[in-house]
Amino acid sequence: MVQTPSKDSPAPQPATNRIGLTQADYKGSPSTLCDGCGHDAITAQIIKAFYEVGLEPHQIAKLSGIGCSSKTPAYFLNRSHGFNSCHGRMPSVATGANLANDTLTLIGVSGDGDTASIGLGQFCHLIRRNVPIIYIIENNGVYGLTKGQFSATADFGSKLKTGVINDLPPIDLCGLAIELGCGFVARSFAGDPKQLVALLKAAASFKGSAVLDVISPCVTFNNHEGSTKSYKYAKEMETPLHELGYIPFYEQITVDYDHGTEQDVELHDGSHLRLKKLGHDYDATDRLGAINTIQQANIEKKFLTGLLYINENKPSFPDLLHLVDKPLAALTEAETRPPKEVLEQIMASYK
Numbered sequence: 001m002v003q004t005p006s007k008d009s010p011a012p013q014p015a016t017n018r019i020g021l022t023q024a025d026y027k028g029s030p031s032t033l034c035d036g037c038g039h040d041a042i043t044a045q046i047i048k049a050f051y052e053v054g055l056e057p058h059q060i061a062k063l064s065g066i067g068c069s070s071k072t073p074a075y076f077l078n079r080s081h082g083f084n085s086c087h088g089r090m091p092s093v094a095t096g097a098n099l100a101n102d103t104l105t106l107i108g109v110s111g112d113g114d115t116a117s118i119g120l121g122q123f124c125h126l127i128r129r130n131v132p133i134i135y136i137i138e139n140n141g142v143y144g145l146t147k148g149q150f151s152a153t154a155d156f157g158s159k160l161k162t163g164v165i166n167d168l169p170p171i172d173l174c175g176l177a178i179e180l181g182c183g184f185v186a187r188s189f190a191g192d193p194k195q196l197v198a199l200l201k202a203a204a205s206f207k208g209s210a211v212l213d214v215i216s217p218c219v220t221f222n223n224h225e226g227s228t229k230s231y232k233y234a235k236e237m238e239t240p241l242h243e244l245g246y247i248p249f250y251e252q253i254t255v256d257y258d259h260g261t262e263q264d265v266e267l268h269d270g271s272h273l274r275l276k277k278l279g280h281d282y283d284a285t286d287r288l289g290a291i292n293t294i295q296q297a298n299i300e301k302k303f304l305t306g307l308l309y310i311n312e313n314k315p316s317f318p319d320l321l322h323l324v325d326k327p328l329a330a331l332t333e334a335e336t337r338p339p340k341e342v343l344e345q346i347m348a349s350y351k
C-alpha cells in the first residue's frame with residue numbers, strides 16, 4: 001500500500017550543491033523564445049553546469065550582444081551581474097568587465113550573426129588578448145531575430161525555407177579561434193546535453209578565452225530539409241571525437257585510467273577533463289592536428305563535436321598586464337595614485 005505523507009510531515013527538501021544552493025537558484029526569467037528553440041536547450045545546460053560546479057551566482061557576470069541567442073542570459077542566473085550590449089560588441093564590454101574585476105567569472109552568449117558577421121573583429125581581438133570568458137556561440141546559421149537571413153556560418157549550398165541557396169563559404173569559428181591562439185576550443189550540439197554540460201564545466205575552470213561553438217537549431221527559420229543546422233541533420237551527422245568526463249577540483253581524482261584510450265587534462269583550478277577516445281586517435285593538445293581535423297571534417301561535411309583544442313599554458317589577459325590582486329574596481333583613489341618617488345622615476349626615465 002502506498003503511504004501518503006501526513007499533513008504534518010515536512011515537505012521534501014530540494015537537493016543542494018556544495019555551497020548549499022538549489023538548481024532553482026541558478027535559473028532566470030521564463031524564456032520568451034519559440035518553443036523548441038535550440039537556445040533554450042543550451043540555457044538548461046548552463047543552469048545545470050553552474051549548479052553542479054557550485055559557483056557563487058554573485059561572482060558571475062553574464063554578457064551578450066543582440067539576437068535571440070543574446071536574449072538568453074535573462075533566462076539563467078538571475079542572481080548574477082548582467083550586461084546586454086550592442087550587436088557584436090559584447091567582447092569589448094567583456095574586456096572592460098574583466099579589467100575592472102578579474103575575480104568575476106564571465107559568461108558571454110552570442111549568435112553566429114553577432115559573432116561571425118557584425119562582431120567578427122571584436123571576437124578576434126578578445127581571443128588574441130585571451131580575455132578569460134566562457135564564450136558561447138549559439139550557432140543556427142541564420143539571423144533568427146530578424147527573421148532568418150543566412151549568417152556567415154551558413155554552409156555553402158544550404159537552403160533557406162524560401163528556397164534561396166547560400167552561395168558563400170562559411171566561416172568556421174572554431175578553426176578561426178585556434179588560428180588566433182585560443183587555448184580552449186570546442187564544438188557541441190544543443191541536443192547533446194551530456195557533452196555540453198561537461199564542456200561548460202571545463203570552460204568554467206579554464207583561465208583564458210574558452211570558445212564553445214554550439215549548433216543550436218532555429219525551429220522557426222532553419223529546421224527544414226536542406227538546412228545543415230537542423231535537429232535532424234545534426235542528430236544524424238554528429239560524430240563525437242571523444243566521450244568527455246569532468247572531475248571538479250573538490251572531488252577525489254582516480255588515477256586508474258587507461259593512458260592508451262584516454263587523455264587526461266588538468267585545468268587551471270585543479271579540475272580534470274577526461275577525454276575517452278571513441279575510435280579516433282585524436283590529441284586535443286595538438287594545435288596543427290586540430291586545424292587539420294577541422295578542415296578535413298569541413299571537406300567531408302562531417303559534424304565533429306568535442307574538445308577540439310586545449311592549451312593550458314597561454315597567459316591570460318590579466319596575467320599579461322600584471323594586474324594587482326585587488327580588483328581595479330575596488331581600489332581606492334589613493335591606491336591608484338603612484339607615490340611621488342615613482343612618478344619622479346618615470347619622469348626621469350623620459351629624459
Ligand SMILES: Cc1ncc(C[n+]2csc(CCOP(=O)(O)OP(=O)(O)O)c2C)c(N)n1
Nearest residue numbers: 067068069087111112113114142143144145
Ligand atoms: C547595429 C545593428 N545592426 C543590425 C541589427 C539587426 N539585428 C538584430 S539581431 C541580428 C542578427 C542576429 O543573429 P544571431 O546573432 O545569429 O542571433 P539569433 O537571433 O540567430 O540567435 C541583426 C542583424 C541590430 N540590432 N543592430
Ligand code: SF4
Nearest residue numbers: 034037068144218219
Ligand atoms: S526565431 Fe529561431 S532563434 Fe529565434 S527564438 Fe525562434 S526558433 Fe529560436
Ligand SMILES: [Mg+2]
Nearest residue numbers: 111112140142
Ligand atoms: Mg543565429
